[in-house]
Amino acid sequence: MRQWLSQRAETSPTACALIDAETGDEYTFSALDQAVEQLAGRLSKFGVSQSDRVGIILSPQIESALTFYAAARIGATAVPLGHRLTATEIETRLTRVTVQTIVCEHCTERTVFEATAAVDDDISVISVDNSTIDSVDSVETVTSAEVNTVAWNPQRTQLVLFTSGTTGSPKAVKLTAGNILWSAVSSAFRLGIDPNERWLVTLPLHHMGGIAPILRGPLYGMTVVLRGEFDTEQAVTDLHEHSITAVSLVPTMLRRMLNANNTSSFPERLQTVLLGGAPASTTLINRCQGESIPVYPTYGLTETASQVATARPQTAFDNPQMVGTPLLWTDVTIVDESGNPQSAGNPGEIVVEGPTVTPGYASPESMVKGEYGFHTGDIGVLDTDGRLTVINRLDDRIVTGGENVDPGEVATVLESHPDVASAAVVGISDTEWGERVVAAVTPMTGESINKDALRSHARNHLTGFKIPKMIRVTDTLSRTVSGTIDRDAIRELFITDTDGTSEDR
Structure with missing residues (x-):
């Protein structure tokens, strides 16, 4: 059975497949197929082969999309990791899931080098740019080898995506080609699809919400417009300039776009705003109704290859708290x-059952x-x-701006500071982000805690959105009778606390 992209390149060779919103470069399905074939050949030359796992640590760009497709063509499993992860966070993931190769770029190669140096496994590191590190190879230094394209197989693991677990350790979710296919088809049944669709991607490409439109593009025959980093004003401009008909957003993004200075209205051609990653407020849904924005609130998980249930606009407007009925086959x-x-x-x-549900975790956890x-x-x-x-x-996971934050992971980092005896991390309501990460800490005996120094310590180990926006130093942490942290009592500490400093994400 043939790969989706190569099949689409035959049936619609001149149709527009991908647009780089940063540069304006456009790829037809034929040109995209050729670029993928060349990259797959170069990765093969470096030893990437069927059943390998390929880590991807690239900023959201065309090269990311090419690497997803190239890994599939070789028969390797793509393991996307956030390009903003620290070396410590990358190392943690590499100790939980073995990868044979990591594809990086100039701005991430130093962090990748530090992370791989700390791991015992022999990991090949390849940059899509000219590397400045001797042990990092560059794809530009080799010619493309002939690729023995692996046939599409619904049982093959195509992706491994990391998500936060309840223990503080990230879980590695296996998604098969079949999971991705059934997700794409069931989503199309709910949303409707048109080959003239132009889907704007602004979500991170290590989350299924960002990856899904890219992988579905050849199946639907639609155009994907890839914007590297989300910027409110630019996203609104993209909707108009690129004739966007569909976009995936989290509530914080949509709220900011609605409040943008250059927003007179969203374009009439916009047919779908798929809204997920965090609960959408009634106020936001009501505003979408008032401004005739076709919002589709959705509930999904990494473990289900994205959507589980999705409400069509009228359902959402009539019942703002609902996410609709389950998708086809779910x-x-x-x-x-x-x-x-x-x-x-x-x-x-x-509890969810259906063909989109993962077969299990690649990391040690059991489903x-x-x-x-x-x-x-x-x-x-x-x-x-x-x-x-x-x-x-x-x-107790915290969802801030559509990103999952595990309190245990953050608390462990704070407690690794020499002046901190214990820490409790919770989320409190935030009108901008949905929830805000805050922390209460107790000092070691005879020590005092400098909040700025503690934040600096956290910044060395955690991605920006995980760093507590407010820190409260207290003598003791409230606990329940069983000895666990009393999270409601911890939240109460911040109701009247103004002794915290807001941090940028």
């Missing part, structure tokens, strides 16, 4: 603590699966029409 069951199904109107854990499918750890309720409302999470 079954959602609400269960109680014993795993028994709940009747309509009664909340419980959301929680029961009689009715994959246990998501999220709490929700179904109404009598089968429409889902997501209430909250079973665990």
Whole structure:
């Protein structure tokens, strides 16, 4: 069975496949197919082969898309990692999932070099640019070898994506080619699709929300417009200048775009605003209704290759808290603590079954699966029409601007500072980000804690959005009878606390 891109290059060779919004460069499906073939040949020359895992640490750019496709063509598994991760964060991921090769660029090669040097595995590092490090190879230094293209196989693991777990260690989710196909088809059934679609990608390319349109492009025959980093004013301009018909956003992005100075209105040709990553407020949905913005609130997980349930605009406008009915072939069951199904109107854990559900984790964790499918750890309720409302999470993850932050990971970093005895990290409500990361810390006996120094320490180990925006020094941390952190009491510390400094993301 043939790869999607090569098949599309035959059927629609001159149709526009990809636009680099930064440079204005355009690729037809034929040109994209040729560029992928060349990169796949060069990676093969460096020893990348079928069943290998290829780490991708690139900023959101055309080269990222080419590497996804090239890995698939070789039969390797793409493992995208955030280009803003610190060396410590990369090292953590590399100790949980073995990769044979990492593809990087000039601005990430130093961090990658530091991370791989700390890992015992022999990892080949290849840059898409001319490298300044002797041990880092450059794809430009070799000619392309002939590629033995691997046939499309629904059982083959095409992606491994990292997500935050409840223990503080990132989980590595395996997604098969079949998972991705069923997700693409079921999404098309809900959203509708047109070969004339022009989909703007502004989400990070290490999240499924950013990757999905790129991988679906050849299947749908649509044009993907890739914008490297999200910028509010630029995103609004892109909607108009590139005749965008669809865009994926998190609520914070949409809110900022609606408030942008250059926004008179979103273009009438815009047909789909797929809104996920975090719950959307009733206020935001109501504003979309008032401004005739076709918003599709969605609930999804990395473990389900993106969407589980998605509400069409009228459903969202009539019921702003709902995320609609499950997608085609996806079954959602609400269960109680014993795993028994709940009747309509009664909340419980959301359990998902269907062909988009991951076969498991590449990292050591085991999936929680029961009689009715994959246990998501999220709490929700179904109404009598089968429409889902997501209430909250079973665990304590913080969702800030669509990014998951595990409190345990942040607390561990804070507690590694020599002046900190213990730390508790929680999320508090924030009108801009949905939730804001804050931390309460206790000092070592006889020591005092300098908040700026502690933030600097955290910045060396954590991505920017994980760093606490406010820090409160306290003598003790409130705990429950069982000895666990009393998170509600910790949040109370910040209700009247103004002794914190806001941090940029």
